[in-house]
Amino acid sequence: MNRLGQEFSIISRTGKLIAFLVWLGLTLTLIVLFTAVTKPGDPPFPIQVLMTVIVPVPLSIYALVIAYIHADARRRAMRHVLWTLLAIFIPNAIGILLYFIFREPLLLACPGCGSAARRTFAFCPACGAALQPACPVCRHPVEHGWANCAYCGGRLGG
Numbered sequence: 001m002n003r004l005g006q007e008f009s010i011i012s013r014t015g016k017l018i019a020f021l022v023w024l025g026l027t028l029t030l031i032v033l034f035t036a037v038t039k040p041g042d043p044p045f046p047i048q049v050l051m052t053v054i055v056p057v058p059l060s061i062y063a064l065v066i067a068y069i070h071a072d073a074r075r076r077a078m079r080h081v082l083w084t085l086l087a088i089f090i091p092n093a094i095g096i097l098l099y100f101i102f103r104e105p106l107l108l109a110c111p112g113c114g115s116a117a118r119r120t121f122a123f124c125p126a127c128g129a130a131l132q133p134a135c136p137v138c139r140h141p142v143e144h145g146w147a148n149c150a151y152c153g154g155r156l157g158g
């Protein structure tokens with residue numbers, strides 16, 4: 001499966017169903033609009049059919065992206081309900097944009113017990129296994145190449 005397919009697969013069934021219903025609802029609305037109220041300015045029939053199928057697609061994709069944010073924020077241990085609401089209610093897709101700017105990195109699987117842990121953690125919250133090098137004094141995660149701990153000033157060996 002390619003990258004996009006993998007990302008798509010995290011969207012819940014409910015999310016996909018909602019996106020489909022958005023498309024179906026708009027399509028039906030357009031069909032009713034074109035058939036019930038025939039005005040002299042209406043586009044020719046083939047164009048009407050094309051519009052009926054294509055016009056609802058962007059909104060349906062919008063719904064899919066929001067469903068993706070819901071699933072993605074949850075898997076990253078972010079406030080997924082809040083981010084979903086922001087994505088829906090901030091106009092012009094700005095909520096969506098903000099999400100992709102501020103989303104946190106994916107969680108790591110602990111090598112000891114397999115439970116999910118944030119990338120910034122030095123130790124697994126479940127089993128206590130070391131996830132990355134930590135300061136021996138204050139136990140904060142430290143980066144390779146540091147001579148001293150950036151948090152407590154303690155000397156780091158090597």
Ligand SMILES: [Zn+2]
Nearest residue numbers: 110113124127
């Ligand atoms: Zn663990």
Ligand SMILES: [Zn+2]
Nearest residue numbers: 135138149152
């Ligand atoms: Zn320290």
